[in-house]
Amino acid sequence: MSTKVTMVEAVGRALGQVLEEDPRAILLGEDIGVNGGVFRATAGLQERFGPDRVVDTPLSEAGFVGAAIGMCLVGLHPIVEIQFDAFVYPAFEQLASHAGRFRWRTNGAYGLPLVIRIPYGGGTKAPELHSDSPETLFSHTPGLRVVAPSDPLSAGEMLVAAAACGDPVIYMEPKRLYRRGRAEVPDRFLALSLDRAQVVRPGADVAILAHGAMVEVALEAAEQLAAEGASARVVDLRSLYPLDRDTLLRTATEVGRVVVVHEAPRHSGLAAEVAAILQEEVADHLLAPVLRVTGMDMPFPLFQLEDQALPSAARVVSAARATLEY
Amino acid sequence: MSTKVTMVEAVGRALGQVLEEDPRAILLGEDIGVNGGVFRATAGLQERFGPDRVVDTPLSEAGFVGAAIGMCLVGLHPIVEIQFDAFVYPAFEQLASHAGRFRWRTNGAYGLPLVIRIPYGGGTKAPELHSDSPETLFSHTPGLRVVAPSDPLSAGEMLVAAAACGDPVIYMEPKRLYRRGRAEVPDRFLALSLDRAQVVRPGADVAILAHGAMVEVALEAAEQLAAEGASARVVDLRSLYPLDRDTLLRTATEVGRVVVVHEAPRHSGLAAEVAAILQEEVADHLLAPVLRVTGMDMPFPLFQLEDQALPSAARVVSAARATLEY
Amino acid sequence: MRELGAASDDLAPGAELMEGASTVLGLPTDRRREALARMGRPLVLELFAAMARLRAFDERAVILQRQGVIGTYPTYFGEEAVQAGSVLALEDRDWLFPTYRQNSVVVLRGCPPEVPLLLWRGNPAGWHDVQALHTAPVCVPVATNYPHAVGAAWGSRLLGAASVALAYGGDGSTSEGDFHEACNLAAVARAPVIFLVTNNQWAISTPLRLQTRVERIADKASAYGMPGVRVDGFDVFACHLAVSEAAARARRGDGPTLVEAVGYRLGPHGTADEPSLYRDPESARRWNAWEPIGRAGNALVDAGLASADELAKLGADAAAEMREAGDRLQDFPVPSLEEVAAHVYRDTPWTLGAERLREPTFGEEV
Amino acid sequence: MRELGAASDDLAPGAELMEGASTVLGLPTDRRREALARMGRPLVLELFAAMARLRAFDERAVILQRQGVIGTYPTYFGEEAVQAGSVLALEDRDWLFPTYRQNSVVVLRGCPPEVPLLLWRGNPAGWHDVQALHTAPVCVPVATNYPHAVGAAWGSRLLGAASVALAYGGDGSTSEGDFHEACNLAAVARAPVIFLVTNNQWAISTPLRLQTRVERIADKASAYGMPGVRVDGFDVFACHLAVSEAAARARRGDGPTLVEAVGYRLGPHGTADEPSLYRDPESARRWNAWEPIGRAGNALVDAGLASADELAKLGADAAAEMREAGDRLQDFPVPSLEEVAAHVYRDTPWTLGAERLREPTFGEEV
Ligand SMILES: Cc1ncc(C[n+]2csc(CCOP(=O)(O)OP(=O)(O)O)c2C)c(N)n1
Numbered sequence A, B: 001m002s003t004k005v006t007m008v009e010a011v012g013r014a015l016g017q018v019l020e021e022d023p024r025a026i027l028l029g030e031d032i033g034v035n036g037g038v039f040r041a042t043a044g045l046q047e048r049f050g051p052d053r054v055v056d057t058p059l060s061e062a063g064f065v066g067a068a069i070g071m072c073l074v075g076l077h078p079i080v081e082i083q084f085d086a087f088v089y090p091a092f093e094q095l096a097s098h099a100g101r102f103r104w105r106t107n108g109a110y111g112l113p114l115v116i117r118i119p120y121g122g123g124t125k126a127p128e129l130h131s132d133s134p135e136t137l138f139s140h141t142p143g144l145r146v147v148a149p150s151d152p153l154s155a156g157e158m159l160v161a162a163a164a165c166g167d168p169v170i171y172m173e174p175k176r177l178y179r180r181g182r183a184e185v186p187d188r189f190l191a192l193s194l195d196r197a198q199v200v201r202p203g204a205d206v207a208i209l210a211h212g213a214m215v216e217v218a219l220e221a222a223e224q225l226a227a228e229g230a231s232a233r234v235v236d237l238r239s240l241y242p243l244d245r246d247t248l249l250r251t252a253t254e255v256g257r258v259v260v261v262h263e264a265p266r267h268s269g270l271a272a273e274v275a276a277i278l279q280e281e282v283a284d285h286l287l288a289p290v291l292r293v294t295g296m297d298m299p300f301p302l303f304q305l306e307d308q309a310l311p312s313a314a315r316v317v318s319a320a321r322a323t324l325e326y
Numbered sequence C, D: 001m002r003e004l005g006a007a008s009d010d011l012a013p014g015a016e017l018m019e020g021a022s023t024v025l026g027l028p029t030d031r032r033r034e035a036l037a038r039m040g041r042p043l044v045l046e047l048f049a050a051m052a053r054l055r056a057f058d059e060r061a062v063i064l065q066r067q068g069v070i071g072t073y074p075t076y077f078g079e080e081a082v083q084a085g086s087v088l089a090l091e092d093r094d095w096l097f098p099t100y101r102q103n104s105v106v107v108l109r110g111c112p113p114e115v116p117l118l119l120w121r122g123n124p125a126g127w128h129d130v131q132a133l134h135t136a137p138v139c140v141p142v143a144t145n146y147p148h149a150v151g152a153a154w155g156s157r158l159l160g161a162a163s164v165a166l167a168y169g170g171d172g173s174t175s176e177g178d179f180h181e182a183c184n185l186a187a188v189a190r191a192p193v194i195f196l197v198t199n200n201q202w203a204i205s206t207p208l209r210l211q212t213r214v215e216r217i218a219d220k221a222s223a224y225g226m227p228g229v230r231v232d233g234f235d236v237f238a239c240h241l242a243v244s245e246a247a248a249r250a251r252r253g254d255g256p257t258l259v260e261a262v263g264y265r266l267g268p269h270g271t272a273d274e275p276s277l278y279r280d281p282e283s284a285r286r287w288n289a290w291e292p293i294g295r296a297g298n299a300l301v302d303a304g305l306a307s308a309d310e311l312a313k314l315g316a317d318a319a320a321e322m323r324e325a326g327d328r329l330q331d332f333p334v335p336s337l338e339e340v341a342a343h344v345y346r347d348t349p350w351t352l353g354a355e356r357l358r359e360p361t362f363g364e365e366v
């Protein structure tokens, strides 16, 4: 059996599945209870599992992320919702100084089975500080895993995998895709490998690497490129730390031209890491330098300008063209 | 007139100079008053300028960084000391959500003349969380400038320049160099341009780019390479955001082989950005891929392992050799 | 606006909650008339007019949001008393640190109303002139504005300026670390700052009892060694008096005050919120009886300080002002990305240069 | 250890400060003897022995630091009463959340003393077994351990385990946002947690009066709607009683307690600190009279619960134990970077694979 759901519904179903199958799973966050979260990702879950397993916290991100860490010590498996991207900043110390270091502090013996869900990114015409893309802060912070789904199915599967992973996972939810169409999902999500990229469109002339909401942009660009006679392979990175090295190297080797797309600022963003790895490891196979299409090195603009600031299919196409003409 | 001072003394002298010349300058931080700071960078300053200008704060980094932002609004020019690298994490939200966004929120009209001094990095046999290198968190955060000096003279000049810059500057002090020898400094530091890299050793075969304490490591590596007959140019990056693009491109174009060194973790670190820029902009001039010698993607290890984890001259030499033999 | 008539002394739902909160409107009729007379007609009318303008702004914003002219908007229906009372209790040299919920208080400082409306329209022309208005940009991350106010207050004392700073926040904001660090720092530094917490009993869907175990937010002040006062947040006169006292205290050098203005969030958290999901609509309906404009108007008419017509005209004028402001929104051009990029740093780095913002491409020779 | 003799009732410097703090050693002689007898010889001797071991550990660590065998070390001289009293007031199933200052409390839970010494030697063998000892790793960033304790306590209640969690911290830690968020959350969740704040009146060079304007840290509890108690931090018996009561309260389901143990930081902040730069050495000398081991010993002898010789032997045994532990430090090999890298994740990613940690080089073909 399968059903068609939106991405936010897939997240909710995955959470429900985890709560059902793992009696030690517990959800924490602001307004996730009766209200079902400001995006309604947890709608109905408090009713189903009770207020001890779906917990409305006081407004204190450092406090409840820290408490989730403590809960792990006594055997719970907390899944925390951060209400919006920029509101994870107050919890940064707990994540960097504790979450990422805990297994290491036990010489590998005990990890923290902790998931931090962060609805992130622009394109929703939201107020200031509701459109940030902070994934690089976490992928640069040792001890954390960072992943981002790009559609309902990957959202469900990766969330279930993150909950089973045994180490802290920063789970970035591209909120602009929350209600962007429906897709078939199974009744029960399988926990797939967390650190595999996925080729979502085959192609041989240029590869476009992206994650989260940018996968859709990459696909749109690939469509336009196809119209121009260029075949673009689109790779959904999915795991932002660690990157799927095999897929990266294979893609670069096979295709030779690479464009990396992300919403986060450019300087030391994920695309820089991909470019650095590729030129380091497979320079001889690159037919053109790796090009980056990213967010700007400025605060995410007020929303009347967001379409200009966000990577667009047009910008991706022109980057791809540049590598093709190199 | 000039005197020989250590780097930490140069920092102290620069702070004294700023307090003297700018009546609106004020220092804030933990234990910076009577105690003169845990590194003694502010020794004697409270006595000289009084407790209203050299202020011992309660133990609350978010609070006093936030207060410093408020002080800027009423016309003060605060210089904040963070006691150790990892203790800036609790202030991350204030820096990312406010400090970097303030001028932008005034359509360019008003900036925050704010300096955040952070003693950072390893190599001092310190306890956990006293050896982090968090500069990338800030260089990836829009609206901030990030700089790092590498010797007493640059420490004094850049601090004076940071204080005069008019925008928030994250001033990373490589604490392992604080007392590493003395150098001549003038009685009064000149405020030099904040965003210029500096060639600190000429060379033509390979370029080693580094900042902070890694400049010394780079120089040591260059010395060893010279003994092997290879001439290494060493560039002190100094400005980590923005990078000095002209110097980067010129160096890569002239030398063709580049190694970038930093203590911070590798994934999406500064070296990734440098590599990305160089392969993007001057790929045809690169005779070998840009190589990175960086900290490991793990928590900075307890100190008996720190020498293994920190980039060493030997690792830099072998990276340089690899590019030379490419 | 509610029909104006005789002030009622039995305002059921809040009565218990308001216990101990300072009040003017809750006084027995004679004493209330006396108190209002003591404040004087010019001031009480000014307070009423300010509330009317805030209300009109808010109502207009909600309409503009429905029309798609602006984006998500955090309405403050019912919080006009706290906002008008506090702004008018301060002088122009004093600093305000509003949150999203006090998004139009700049208007009471002389800012054209289209400016805050443009912010919700996502246009950078919505950023007001911080220095001219001595009002910080609207703060979105909860509680982070408290330390700013402490620094501004403390700094102005150090500069001998005697300016006071006032930071707004909600009941939920008191759970954040920044609230704590700010209160503590202010008390230690004896900063002339006022922490004005509007306790509307909800943080989005989270009721006060899940936010804190204390019943009175003002009680939190004792942890910092500063006074905490509680005021009827639906009573503009009481709010004005409480903030005036706190400001006087601050100016005397006696340091910070925590003011809790008790009320109820009569509307949704914002235009995207659906309160019926998490609270009984009846409760908001009952609290509506305390709604500050109707209550103040009744009291002014009853005290002979204003006529119902006069007050109705203030409301109508305000509505016209805000409707006109809304009509002007489309006139404001959206700046280019290049212009905005040039507003991030004093000296714009190459990374934000015009060429970087356009097509991605390979480098030119250097 | 101070020479043991008759307990003195006039302990000057702290007398005022300790006012209102619960005490055993400060009781009039008869009542003190009675109280100790009520606790019983086994417990009071166990408490004394625990203090002696902590003291011996600390003294040995300071010596090892001077010898260069370990690195910078945060001595806790004078805080043995708080630490021993609290650990022994709890059961093994209860969780401890120590800071750098309580770096050897694991020893009282059965951990070999070389383990915490190795931590200060910078050897990963210094990480103790968190699950076996129900003790979190030593926490370095001030106040960040408070929320962990809340989560552990709350979580164990949800799991029906009835374990209590105790977080340590200092006077300075109460200024951090994490202290506040943890206290608030604990109170709302009624988590069975104890916040044990050792008020030694200094945070490095920062005296209490620059840290907060309240004189009693216990008073901060009222902001959260939880009880705050104050205890003589140099009195191991009083500390034991206070924590036992807080633990009983927590187990009864009555939620968190803030316990303030008042004392004085008799030594430097750590081995790298020079207190004479910022405080009058006379003050520490005067507070030395309250030093907990001498005081407790005097009282036990006076109450006829132990002989001076017996106590001296406990001290000597502890000193020998710690000397031997120190002697073993060199035997512990330093793990390789590869081993440590394999301890960061359950499934080590390629980025931490052995080949990545060695020479930088170009990629192999894939
Ligand atoms: C740090 C942070 N976390 C979460 C949010 C999302 N958020 C916006 S308003 C709000 C509730 C605030 O409640 P309260 O402080 O009572 O103020 P009110 O909205 O009632 O005026 C939340 C959780 C935020 N803006 N900032």
Ligand SMILES: Cc1ncc(C[n+]2csc(CCOP(=O)(O)OP(=O)(O)O)c2C)c(N)n1
Pocket: B030, B059, B083, B087, B090, D101, D140, D141, D142, D169, D170, D171, D172, D173, D174, D198, D200, D202, D203, D204, D265, D269
């Ligand atoms: C977040 C953070 N900021 C700063 C420091 C540096 N530091 C270590 S101990 C200390 C003072 C702590 O004082 P207190 O809480 O009173 O505890 P005590 O050291 O007296 O036991 C400081 C500032 C730190 N460890 N963590």
Ligand SMILES: [Mg+2]
Pocket: C170, C171, C172, C198, C199, C200, C201, C202, C203, C204, C265
């Ligand atoms: Mg509220």
Ligand SMILES: [Mg+2]
Pocket: D170, D171, D172, D198, D199, D200, D201, D202, D203, D204, D265
């Ligand atoms: Mg202390």
